Amino acid sequence: MQISLVGLNHRSAPVTVREMAAIRTQKLRDSLESLRSYVSYGVILSTCNRTEVYTTSADSQGTTVGINFLQKYLDIPHHTLHLYTYMLEGKAAVEHLFRVTCGLDSMIIGEYEVLGQVRQTLEVAEEAEMVSLPLRHLFQSAIRAGRKVREETEISKNALSVSSVAIELAAGDIGDLANCQMLVIGAGEAGRLAARAAKERGMSRIGVVSRTLERAAGLATELGGLPISMSNLAEELTTCDLVVACADAPHHLLDVSTLKTAMRHRPQVPLVIIDIAVPRNVTPAVAQINNVFLYNIDDLTSISEQNRKQREGEIEKAGEIIAFEVKEFFAWWQDLEVRPVVAALMKKAEEIRRSHLNRTLKKLPPLSEDEQYNLEMMTRAIIAKILKEPLHSLKANGRHNLGYAEMVRELFQLDVEKRK
Ligand SMILES: NC(=O)c1ccc[n+]([C@@H]2O[C@H](COP(=O)([O-])OP(=O)(O)OC[C@H]3O[C@@H](n4cnc5c(N)ncnc54)[C@H](OP(=O)(O)O)[C@@H]3O)[C@@H](O)[C@H]2O)c1
Numbered sequence: 001m002q003i004s005l006v007g008l009n010h011r012s013a014p015v016t017v018r019e020m021a022a023i024r025t026q027k028l029r030d031s032l033e034s035l036r037s038y039v040s041y042g043v044i045l046s047t048c049n050r051t052e053v054y055t056t057s058a059d060s061q062g063t064t065v066g067i068n069f070l071q072k073y074l075d076i077p078h079h080t081l082h083l084y085t086y087m088l089e090g091k092a093a094v095e096h097l098f099r100v101t102c103g104l105d106s107m108i109i110g111e112y113e114v115l116g117q118v119r120q121t122l123e124v125a126e127e128a129e130m131v132s133l134p135l136r137h138l139f140q141s142a143i144r145a146g147r148k149v150r151e152e153t154e155i156s157k158n159a160l161s162v163s164s165v166a167i168e169l170a171a172g173d174i175g176d177l178a179n180c181q182m183l184v185i186g187a188g189e190a191g192r193l194a195a196r197a198a199k200e201r202g203m204s205r206i207g208v209v210s211r212t213l214e215r216a217a218g219l220a221t222e223l224g225g226l227p228i229s230m231s232n233l234a235e236e237l238t239t240c241d242l243v244v245a246c247a248d249a250p251h252h253l254l255d256v257s258t259l260k261t262a263m264r265h266r267p268q269v270p271l272v273i274i275d276i277a278v279p280r281n282v283t284p285a286v287a288q289i290n291n292v293f294l295y296n297i298d299d300l301t302s303i304s305e306q307n308r309k310q311r312e313g314e315i316e317k318a319g320e321i322i323a324f325e326v327k328e329f330f331a332w333w334q335d336l337e338v339r340p341v342v343a344a345l346m347k348k349a350e351e352i353r354r355s356h357l358n359r360t361l362k363k364l365p366p367l368s369e370d371e372q373y374n375l376e377m378m379t380r381a382i383i384a385k386i387l388k389e390p391l392h393s394l395k396a397n398g399r400h401n402l403g404y405a406e407m408v409r410e411l412f413q414l415d416v417e418k419r420k
Pocket of ligand 1: 025047048113161162163185186187188189190191209210211212213215216246247248249250276277278279
């Protein structure tokens with residue numbers, strides 16, 4: 001059995017491509033149903049930084065299956081997908097997921113949010129019954145390693161998030177945020193983190209906009225902000241200084257016409273918009289409007305690069321923990337793959353020995369108990385001697401080469417119960 005990964009992330013693809021590949025939370029279950037028609041077991045991880053498909057299959061077709069699924073499901077042209085995706089198998093795929101959960105593959109190194117996103121991803125795949133035993137163990141081990149890295153290193157000390165970096169970018173642009181008015185569009189995790197970071201910087205007024213007013217009210221109450229209904233958004237734009245857009249919407253929530261109308265009321269007053277949603281919430285052409293300063297998630301790179309440099313020493317320590325945990329994972333998997341083959345090989349040898357011994361005993365004149373015992377011991381010793389080296393080799397090599405057990409199974413025509 002092989003683990004495969006096909007995906008694209010913030011390093012391999014710009015936001016313009018990532019937003020085409022983003023699978024929104026509400027669509028995750030539907031996407032897994034579609035993946036099922038390509039492969040029995042798979043997990044789809046889609047965050048603002050990446051869209052990745054992990055699969056397990058008996059053959060080595062996992063990456064082909066993954067890319068075919070993405071192409072069809074996302075309706076992205078073949079050549080575009082090939083240009084921006086990576087395909088990893090076996091150890092490389094496993095290591096990659098560990099790096100993801102440990103926050104080393106994130107735009108904001110050491111961020112915490114990815115751990116929750118991976119956990120949620122696994123839950124949805126479990127509900128869809130798409131998780132094989134190796135996939136489950138892989139994801140659980142990676143989540144555990146993610147926690148361990150954060151406990152044993154300082155990779156997440158004073159951790160930033162995409163949302164808090166957005167506020168940092170705004171502060172760099174606007175200056176003191178204390179006298180500013182801000183609108184957060186989206187009241188999920190990203191919105192909560194943005195509003196909290198803005199509050200910590202003393203933002204004087206935080207308006208929270210969500211599709212449902214109750215949700216906006218929930219977050220606003222939590223952070224001392226004001227809930228605002230979507231229908232009042234245009235009016236709010238005439239007075240605010242900063243918009244952080246982070247709703248999980250499939251379409252643009254702010255377009256050129258809305259912004260042009262708002263800016264007519266404040267032609268000389270700049271408006272900074274930071275759109276960290278993937279897919280983006282704001283029509284890119286809005287950037288052409290006078291005094292509108294639009295940024296997207298990829299514009300956070302310079303701050304995220306500084307953050308990465310500050311954590312370089314910790315990245316190395318995290319890498320050592322990952323190397324150890326990956327080794328543990330493969331030791332577990334080797335056992336899982338090899339143990340049934342070892343048992344089947346010993347069972348087959350024992351069945352042959354016993355049936356031949358019984359046949360021989362029937363042909364011989366009656367033997368004493370001692371003679372029978374000696375024959376029994378001799379045949380057992382022959383089997384043990386013959387199998388000693390193959391079994392040793394199977395146990396030793398299966399650890400490094402998961403195809404080895406399969407080869408032994410075929411060679412000896414063993415009836416091994418297939419695992420999910
Ligand atoms: N989570 C993070 O740490 C993080 C970091 C960076 C970027 N982002 C990006 O930020 C966005 C939100 O992420 P999240 O984790 O906060 O997700 P989330 O919790 O699912 O976001 C929920 C928010 O999106 C709104 N929403 C959902 N569907 C909508 C639609 N069709 N039209 C308008 N609003 C809609 C919801 O409105 P109601 O519930 O009121 O209907 C709610 O305000 C995503 O694009 C994500 O990629 C997230």
